[in-house]
Amino acid sequence: MASVAPSPTPSDVLHRIFGFPEFRGQQEQVVSRVLAGQRTLAIMPTGAGKSLCYQLPAVIMDGTCIVISPLIALMHDQMRAADAVGIRAATLTSADDNRAETISRFRAGELDLLYVAPERASGQEFRNLLRETKIALFAIDEAHCVSEWGHDFRPDYRLLRPLLDDFAEVPRLALTATADTHTRDDIAEQLGIPHDGVMVAGFDRPNIRYAAEAAPNSGIAALVKSLPGAGIVYAQTRDRTEKIAAQIAETGRKALYYHAGMEPQTRARAQAEFVSSEDMVMVATVAFGMGIDKPDVRFVVHAGLPKSIESYYQESGRAGRDGDPAVAHMLWSAGDFTRARMRLNELPPERREAELARVAALSYLVETAGCRRAVLLRHFGESPPESCGNCDNCLNAPDVHDATELSRKLLSAAYRTGQMFGMGHLEKVLTGSKDDRITQLGHDQLSVFGIVSKAEAAMLKPLSRALQARGAMVANEHGGLKLAGDARAIMRGDQNIQIAIVKPDNKRRAGRPDN
Numbered sequence: 001m002a003s004v005a006p007s008p009t010p011s012d013v014l015h016r017i018f019g020f021p022e023f024r025g026q027q028e029q030v031v032s033r034v035l036a037g038q039r040t041l042a043i044m045p046t047g048a049g050k051s052l053c054y055q056l057p058a059v060i061m062d063g064t065c066i067v068i069s070p071l072i073a074l075m076h077d078q079m080r081a082a083d084a085v086g087i088r089a090a091t092l093t094s095a096d097d098n099r100a101e102t103i104s105r106f107r108a109g110e111l112d113l114l115y116v117a118p119e120r121a122s123g124q125e126f127r128n129l130l131r132e133t134k135i136a137l138f139a140i141d142e143a144h145c146v147s148e149w150g151h152d153f154r155p156d157y158r159l160l161r162p163l164l165d166d167f168a169e170v171p172r173l174a175l176t177a178t179a180d181t182h183t184r185d186d187i188a189e190q191l192g193i194p195h196d197g198v199m200v201a202g203f204d205r206p207n208i209r210y211a212a213e214a215a216p217n218s219g220i221a222a223l224v225k226s227l228p229g230a231g232i233v234y235a236q237t238r239d240r241t242e243k244i245a246a247q248i249a250e251t252g253r254k255a256l257y258y259h260a261g262m263e264p265q266t267r268a269r270a271q272a273e274f275v276s277s278e279d280m281v282m283v284a285t286v287a288f289g290m291g292i293d294k295p296d297v298r299f300v301v302h303a304g305l306p307k308s309i310e311s312y313y314q315e316s317g318r319a320g321r322d323g324d325p326a327v328a329h330m331l332w333s334a335g336d337f338t339r340a341r342m343r344l345n346e347l348p349p350e351r352r353e354a355e356l357a358r359v360a361a362l363s364y365l366v367e368t369a370g371c372r373r374a375v376l377l378r379h380f381g382e383s384p385p386e387s388c389g390n391c392d393n394c395l396n397a398p399d400v401h402d403a404t405e406l407s408r409k410l411l412s413a414a415y416r417t418g419q420m421f422g423m424g425h426l427e428k429v430l431t432g433s434k435d436d437r438i439t440q441l442g443h444d445q446l447s448v449f450g451i452v453s454k455a456e457a458a459m460l461k462p463l464s465r466a467l468q469a470r471g472a473m474v475a476n477e478h479g480g481l482k483l484a485g486d487a488r489a490i491m492r493g494d495q496n497i498q499i500a501i502v503k504p505d506n507k508r509r510a511g512r513p514d515n
């Protein structure tokens with residue numbers, strides 16, 4: 001027998017198989033932990049190169065690396081990418097008709113990587129199959145799905161633990177792009193990874209300029225027209241994607257839309273056209289962008305509140321992967337917050353607390369007068385500097401007003417008028433503007449009638465948005481405002497309310513690049 005060739009070193013494999021000159025960020029550290037058999041949870045932002053962290057060890061280690069991944073489409077993309085560099089990879093899913101062949105290759109030890117969905121991986125049949133060959137590693141992709149605190153909990157992921165523990169000697173590597181500190185601890189706990197096995201890569205994307213703005217929907221096309229290059233606009237419904245794309249096209253910019261209701265071929269064509277274009281705007285639901293390789297996306301606009309800070313980071317992170325300046329601009333409305341809070345009621349009680357914390361984190365991101373990058377990075381457990389110099393608030397510091405007293409007046413007006421009137425009416429009451437309706441209702445007789453000065457009146461609308469964002473008021477379907485959440489504490493004067501108001505003489509949108 002010929003002597004066993006020494007296994008190649010990680011950097012050999014990196015150069016020869018993957019063709020990369022160097023490891024990026026955390027990759028080297030994660031790879032060496034995996035090769036040393038240490039259980040690891042790698043938290044790395046989208047685009048940081050997570051796949052390499054298990055693909056490279058899979059090439060070096062004896063046996064097959066089992067990759068657990070939640071989306072069949074993603075598995076197939078990754079398999080093709082691995083295959084292209086000569087890694088022996090296969091998927092075992094309901095969408096594959098070559099399952100028998102895959103199983104026999106696996107049994108014969110001819111696979112470096114085998115991708116499976118969690119529900120299959122946790123089944124008894126698969127467990128028996130695993131005993132027939134040597135398993136090098138379990139890689140659990142999108143590991144936040146195991147946590148109820150994560151933004152995409154999938155019960156199937158909970159079934160993985162018994163499987164992992166059945167093969168306790170096989171190293172495990174969990175990977176995710178998005179996890180706040182709380183979710184991070186939970187993932188490690190759920191998957192049996194020790195505290196010191198949690199590796200966190202830096203989340204900062206310094207070339208992305210963040211901005212958030214309370215805006216009416218009519219402002220989207222004008223904003224997009226001012227942003228050069230190819231970009232993505234995320235809208236919340238299929239209907240909106242089509243409407244916004246039409247509005248953008250009217251301004252003379254090329255625009256396409258993309259959503260799940262389209263014919264697969266039409267959708268694939270739109271995606272291909274976007275990927276190859278340098279100035280196309282893609283208006284899409286959030287399904288768009290996952291697994292798309294387009295490094296020169298110059299902007300991501302959110303036309304409406306994202307689902308969570310995690311989703312926001314991931315979606316906005318599709319901008320500027322080439323490292324050149326890019327913009328992430330979020331347009332939100334008070335109604336977005338009301339709807340987000342209403343959706344909480346549809347959740348099972350045990351999940352509400354986590355979701356509520358998610359909405360609160362978003363409200364903080366949009367309301368802050370300070371650095372938005374700092375808010376994002378702190379959310380991911382980092383300790384960033386107070387100011388980044390590359391977000392709307394750092395570039396154009398808003399005026400901060402103490403609105404504690406004004407909040408009490410506004411909430412009292414809502415309360416005394418029966419918690420059924422919208423801002424237009426409440427403003428009239430507070431500023432003492434009499435009309436027939438006010439007199440008929442007797443609202444000119446209330447103690448809150450005319451207690452707000454002209455100067456303060458300009459702050460009422462932004463204040464109402466801020467109070468809705470933090471959940472102290474909620475609007476009904478007719479815009480009527482009701483007290484909620486912390487409203488009582490605010491009325492008692494137990495809470496300080498500060499609001500940030502963009503300086504009125506500065507018409508420049510903070511998210512617009514300087515050119």
Ligand code: ADP
Pocket residue numbers: 020021022023024027044045046047048049050051052
């Ligand atoms: P993630 O899953 O973290 O979003 P991927 O694994 O898809 O990221 O990798 C993102 C891109 O980075 C891919 O195009 C990949 O080929 C590339 N990449 C990964 N590692 C390196 C490296 N060390 N040097 C250069 N490019 C890399």
Ligand code: ZN
Pocket residue numbers: 370371372373374387388389390391392393394
């Ligand atoms: Zn900043």
